[in-house]
Amino acid sequence: MPHSKKCQEIRLDGRYSLYNGKVLLNSLHITIEESVHIGNFRSGRPNSPSREDTMKILQVTTVFIALVIALSGGLAHAKADTVALYTEAVMTGDIPALETLLAPNYWHINANGHIEDKEHFINTIKNKELVIDRLTFTNARTALISDAKLITGTGYLKAKATPALPEGLMRITVVVITNKGREQVVLFQATPVIATEDCNDGNCKIQ
Structure with a gap:
């Protein structure tokens, strides 16, 4: 007589969207499929969840939502990192x-002390x-001055x-x-x- 084995498969189908740097979970569809393997054959159909199945669903759903929240936080952080966006755009x-x-x-105050306004700097690039x-x-260290952020840190520059x-x-x-609700860089100085x-990087006398 062929050996039979009963299995259950839980599938999550999530729909999400990106809004203002955050991932929004719009819908979550859960399907439980119960199947019986007999030899090399498989038969199955969707089944109504039992109490045990419900607990499994809650556990899996919790993990899924935690991943969505983590992803949302990462995207929001990336969106807010104006200095990183500036650095990438310049390079x-x-x-x-x-x-x-x-x-x-x-x-833009270059490392040689020469200064350029926005138009001249962009044309130079x-x-x-x-x-x-x-x-x-x-x-990086940040000081707030009214609505402005003064950020100073250690950098390395290589340029032609x-x-x-x-x-x-x-x-x-x-x-x-x-x-107007958007972060912009108003000054860069190297x-x-x-x-x-006693100090290689210039950061030895600041806490």
């Missing part, structure tokens, strides 16, 4: 992104007079420019403002860090 030469990310009164190969930003720019370890300062015997 990739994304002009449309820079047009959006930079405030109308944006100032567009014409490849400045090509930034590497720009990092770590150990005419005239040539200082490269290497930098003190990078960024000021972010909110303009200052070369000169290492000393």
Whole structure:
């Protein structure tokens, strides 16, 4: 007589959408299929959930919703990280992104002390007079000044420019403002860090 085995399969079909950087769970459909395996054959049909099945559903659904919440939090964080978006746009030469990310009164202070306004800086990027190969930003510290955020951190700059720019370890300062509900960068400044015997990165006298 062929050996038979009873199995249950729980399927979750979730529908979600993205709104303002958050993942919204619109619907969740749960199907329980009970099947019997006889030899190499399988027969099955959807079945009404028992008490045990209901507990399984609750456990699986809890895990599913937790994953959705985690994903939503990650997307919201990514959307809010204006400095990271700025860094990526500068390195990739994304002009449309820079047009959006930079405030109308944006100032760019290069590592050589020269300053450019928004129009001149974007043209410099567009014409490849400045090509930034590497720009990092770590150990960030933020100070709130009214509605503005002053963010300073350790950076590393490698770029091709005419005239040539200082490269290497930098003190990078960024000021972010909110303009019509959107965060924009209003100032960027890179200052070369000169290492000393007791401090290599310039962060040794700040908590």
